[in-house]
Amino acid sequence: MTSRQAIDIFYTFLQGEPVVCATGYISRSAQGAKDRLENFYMIGSMGLASSIALGVALCKPQKKVIALDGDGAVLMNLGTLATIGALKPANFFHLVIDNSGYESTGNQLSHAGRVPLDKIAQSAGYAHVRRAETPEALRKEIAAGLAKKGPVFILAKVSPDSGAPAPRVHAAPEVITENFSKCLR
């Protein structure tokens, strides 16, 4: 399973849930999979997808809020895993696309290949933690995870994509803000 396949699979399960998409190829692939107003595409502030999604989750407890994250971004902001595990927002869903590298800058390795992020999430106090290494397993875990009381953490172990990357995020940042905020009203 490649990262884009994983992101494509993820989007087949969504209805109107807000998704905060991590910086880099994650946002680009999300836009490619399903460009929707409920996607908050990050083009900067790497590492903060989970923090932003946490802020939304705490303010919108009736909505399922999703952080579509990457392993490099999670490693950059491990502290927020502890914040999420401590606060335990039941509506928080964390999907981490783990290619164990920095794909958008040339596939340099991250330490996620040797450090299991799902075990860190488990220790941090996430309520439901799963790992998926095949498309079938990912479908099953996403479907099950969306029905669970959170915080949910799903680690999708993937390989990097070989083809050309999805196009850059086309909306201007302030337009992304406007669209996303409207969906949260």
Next chain:
Amino acid sequence: MKWTPEHTTRASEFSRLLKKDGFHFFTGVPCSLLGALLQNLSEDKDVQYVPAAREDAAVGIAAGAVLSGRRAAVLMQNSGLGYCLNALTSLNLIYRIPSLLLITYRGFGPDAPEHLVMGKSCEGLLKEVGIPYAVPEKDELEKAYQKAKKYLDHEKKPFAIFIKRGIFGE
């Protein structure tokens, strides 16, 4: 932990002022100069204070609150400003996410060595990236806040209020 009834009173007046305008969401990393305000916010059932692991995460959490239609403030020491400059510039400024920043001003005058460089630079850093700020005295807090609120609402970008020693703690 050094704050007095004077700090406590000022903190409760300041939080009342913010709450009146709909600031009910706070996040940050503590500083002793915010002692009385943090205590007030943590004990107030009408507001939510979310302790963050680091200042940039707090900026992200507050951004999520603002995107959800809430007003939000981030509390931190100016040492944390270094950690969150990228978040402020590549998230708040370009996405137009107006968070109120309450930043303690360590290194304003004599202080411990670790505060001296940031104490000298923090105003310049904000000026350089284009985040306006105020450095109020005790009795200018409300005026600074009104200026901040106006800016947040009109420009949809963050505004910082530096909190000097003696306002909410020593």
